[in-house]
Amino acid sequence: MFFRVLISVFLASLLGWSGTSFGVGKFMTLKMSTTTSTENSGLLDVLLPEFTKKTGIRIMVFAKGTGAAIHDGMEGNVDLIFVHAKKREEEFVAKGYGAYRLEVMYNDFVLVGPSSDPAGIRGLKDVAEAFKRIALKKALFISRGDQSGTHIKEQEIWRKTGVRLKERSVVIFKGGRKKAIPLTHPEGLGEWYLSIGQGMGKTLTFAEEKRAYTLTDRGTYLKFKFGRAIGLALEILCQGDPRLHNPYGVIPLNPNRFPHVKFAQAERFARWLVSPQGQGIIGSYKIAGRQVFFPAHPFSASMGR
């Protein structure tokens, strides 16, 4: 008896298979890989429904580190990517994976740490100097260590500090050929410098528990500090260095290289992001009254209002 009930439940679950798939019905669906910061900050939750309302195109979002999102694009698994690592994005377009890059918005990275500030960096403008002091004090520093946009920026800053670095490279095989993935970190890995290979949110939580310094994008930090019941105990200790500028770009995949992508729709979304409406939504998105992202084309945003 119960066996029969069970079998019917199983069968029902299989029958339900075809009915509810995404994109069936009146909606056209695009696939987009993006970074955890755009999804975790809550921006996409206000941005995407507006686009769907206007065009009937739905966007399926896969949020991961910038490295993994770009990889998705190189494999042709999505229709467009929306990430923040300008150099790698330009490379992505130059090598023919992407059609073109549009700069959508920016925010900035901030160096956060415990209020006790053992390395004495509070109020420093020069982020390389702040990194240097942390290294000299051997104050605990948590690195994303995942080749995300934030991690790439962190490695860039370490190279500017003048402290002794270790340049490691992990050798992997790609297309049958050897390829080195470079990894830069100061001496002291595993002692005061911890590379944890996690997303931004997990890294902030880790740094808070360990009372450590870490580099974060402002959006995720604000969300953790003001967007939830118990705010993060870490404070912004260094900000405003031009090196901490953090631009986000959108890239539709190149239809010549990937004929299967829905290029026209991806292009429509990319252009909408930089249109007055898209820019206006980005500019007015706030967490606890604080602006998180700044539109790259504020002129068009103000025209839209």
Next chain:
Amino acid sequence: MEFFFDSLASAFSLLASLDPELYFIIYVSLKVSLSSTLLASMVGIPAGFLISLNQFPGRRALITVLNSLMALPTVVVGLTVYAFISRRGPLGTLELLYTQTAMVIGQVILILPIVTSLTIAAVTRVDDLYRKTAMTLGAGTFQTWMAIFREARFGIVAAVIASFGRVIAEIGISMMLGGNAKGYTRTMTTAMALEYDKGEFVLSVALGLVLLLISLAVNAGLNRIQGSAGL
């Protein structure tokens, strides 16, 4: 402790609020996990019977391999399947990556060794006299199998329960092959990971409690089959 009670209260208010997003996440989890459990059982249980009721060269080695595959890490399955179904992989044109079907494929690979191994264990425990008696009474292969199935029922359902438990709770495959897309491939475990990533611990634990409640309900159902004779 306050954190725990907050989570508990949130879990119930989430369920009571009939939030469509939450119910869709639960629906996707159940649909994917039940489908993969069913498919793996349909292959694994007969395979277990074949292996335990027949003698052939390499049988012991096969059983050893199956037993060790029970410890297969989800990320290994996820990565391997990803390599095959990614657009540039050999099966890329099927457009399977980041779909529920991809998750089912990965999960079936994950639990097939579990169903098969545990079925072998259950069938082997049944006294050979049952098989011989059934055959002397004139039962064909199928009827003999059914006779053994009735005897080994408890262990076989346990195999199905263990497999279901493994897939409903796994995250590696769902994340890598499903991609955690909202309203499509977001399951309870990937949603929990996301909420944790966002720093929403209370919501994460609340989802975990919902997951436990559902597993409890499903297992309670399966448990009654173990006890009942009415097949």
